[in-house]
Amino acid sequence: MLQYRLWQKILIVGSVILAAILAIPNFFTKEEVALWPGFAPKGRIALGLDLQGGSYLLLGVETEKVIDDRLTAMRQEIQRAMRPTGGRERIALEAAPTLNPAADSITLRVRDAAQVEDAAKRVRDLTRARAVIGAGVRPYDIAVTGPRIDVVMHPEAKRAFGQEALADSIEVVRRRIDPAGNKEVLIQPQGADRIVVQAPGDNDPEALKQIINRTGQLSFHRVDVSVSPEDQAAGLLPPNRIVMPIAATEGGGALVLWEEPEVTGDMVESASAGLNSDGGGFQINFSFDSRGARRFADYTREHIGELFAIVLDNEVISYPRIQSAITGGGGRITGNFSPEEANRIATLIRSGALPAPLTTLDQRTVGPDLGADSIRAGGIASIIAFGLVVLFMIVTYGRFGLYANIALIANLILLFGVLSILGSTLTLPGIAGIVLTIGMAVDANVLIYERIREEITGGKTPIQATELGFSKAFSAIADSNITTLLAAWIMLMLGAGPVRGFALTLAVGVVTSVFSAIVITRLIAGQYLLSKRPKTITL
């Protein structure tokens, strides 16, 4: 039992050496590792946000709003479809179609029973033209009961629209935070309507949130100067006009605008911040796509001398007077912008609008200094813990304690090797997991040594006692470590980021500690006993 074959010895020592090699990249920077040849190990243990500093944001996508938007648009189209166009006669409804958000449905009542069939057909044609969403599912179900037609969004379609909104939101968030794709920012979906953003380093979380939480809806409107301030205050507006507040940087107040925009943000192709060419402050330069350029040119040609409002997220950010027709396919937004604000607006315009507003549900930020403190404290604690345990084992078990310590070191090497290939993330609780592993790793050795002690007391020779010790302790070692693994598994499943880091190091630590206690200690102890054949051993 204590005897190992040569290949077994090579395998054991080899696995520890391999683990040591796998852990090497952790001692170099990422850039250095990238230059290594292809066969070299490159996996590194990443530092969690709590150790390197950074921000974690959990964002909620209001998918309900996306669904409502879709239904509202559908309702408008249905209403339009009932009008007389192209030889089709008008279908009279008892009232405008009603929207029931709770049931995701639109209901309309046709006045003339003879027209119900025709109305249903027009609605059906409309919904057929609307988005094919795969799997052969129609986005809307249509039910006709007497004069009443119910248009209900299919649950599959609802889910698909939600997923689409989530995917679109992630894309927009990515374009806003990491336009060049060169930052170490992690943006992932979570569940059906959540986005996790993990931004390491000293990114300012407030700036991050400001740019994420804005919808980024841009539009260009005609300004109506004919409404008197009194009428405006009293809410007496001509039809199709809206009151829009003006940004504080532009002097505050409000303007009356035509509700229908002349050009919308989705026709903007690019945008960038630059110095104001008229001197003073910063401006945003933008250019339209071909459709937008044509519309903008036509509009400016026809409205020279008029005011013109640029609206971002329900706020007028600039309202210049049109001096001449702008045919260059682009323009600039001037205002009292700081460089940061100009940059932010340019990024917002470039990245496009979010399909729905995002809500920050959970935010955790750790400063880089605190992270560095935590690493230092964790490191000191680990070394002290290691020293205490090593000392304790030698004092308690003498020579065999030393063997257990060698196994403990091998265990740590294995642990780091495994964590490196897994490319796992080390968090502050993860460091605690390692320290706890140091304390608990010797448990298997203790179980074995206590067995050996008993067997020696029972009159067995050292070699027999050691063999029996290892074999008899095994069932207790296995059972007790499986329970720890079970606990770690639950944490991995249910825990949040830092807790998972703890669970992972604990779980890997349990496995490596059993291996080193059972296999490595036995190898060393066997080597000693078989070569020296001592008459007695002290434990």
Add this chain to the structure above:
Amino acid sequence: MKLLKLIPDDTNFPFTKYRWHALVVTLAAFFGSLFAIFAAPGLNFGVDFRGGITIEAHDTAPIDLSTVRQAVGALNLGAFKVQEFGAPTQIVVALEATPVEGQAADAGQQEIATRVREAIIAALGDDVKFERQEVVGPTVSGELTQRGFLAVGLATTMMLAYIWFRFQLQWGAGAVLGVIHDTVITVGLIALFQFTFDLNVVAAILTVIGYSVNDTVVVYDRIRENLRKYKKMPLAELIDLSLNETLTRTVVTGGTSILALAALVAFGGEVLRGFCFAIMFGIIVGTYSSLFVAAPFLLLTGVKRDWAKVKGAAPAQA
């Protein structure tokens, strides 16, 4: 070389004889903990479960807590706490989730956080640095609470199932009784010392559950082995024998684990202190429960004596 013997070889402590004394101690600790958790002083919930805001601020000079209290109090945001954190130049400001008029609950928390930071800057000057900020809205805190309970419940159930599978139902019940005992008393101690009860502490409790069952299993494993070996020995005597045989291991492993954790508590920094304390308490309590709760419980229920037959390994020799 003379080796350290924590437990003399001939130790024979009659654990089961003291089981009624132990029961009194256990019940007192158990109900005392329940009192500490639910009555006074109560759990000091962190933002994970309560929702709200935690902001850690560092300044170059020692911070006057009352200045900050006044500044934050002036915002009229409801209950809040300002505490020194690790050093006189470092503070933590914690606010409970309060609704903001006209805003969705989750977005409101973000706005409050901004206002609190501005108030702190106004009170302490521009040198102040915000090293940690946690803003948890009511949606997430509700989910986290649910998941915390689920995790502890699931862990307990799985331990019961595992030990049932490896031993017998009443052994599993004994171990789970130990787990419940350990969980309640550990949480009670967290309440008593007013450590922040957050997700990390739940992880600590899960670790304690793992450790406690680990400890119990080692003892159970020995009891089962002795049941095979000494077929006629009275159960109480047999349990005492098994506990004494494994006592050195119990003490040494508990000792090394506590040594390691003590290093973390002393040097591991302020953020993890509650977490490490929780595990350390838990290991002590868990060790106690293995000796005085889980093992004596078997006396109450009785156990199957003839293990050899069922195992099918070695035919019965007696």
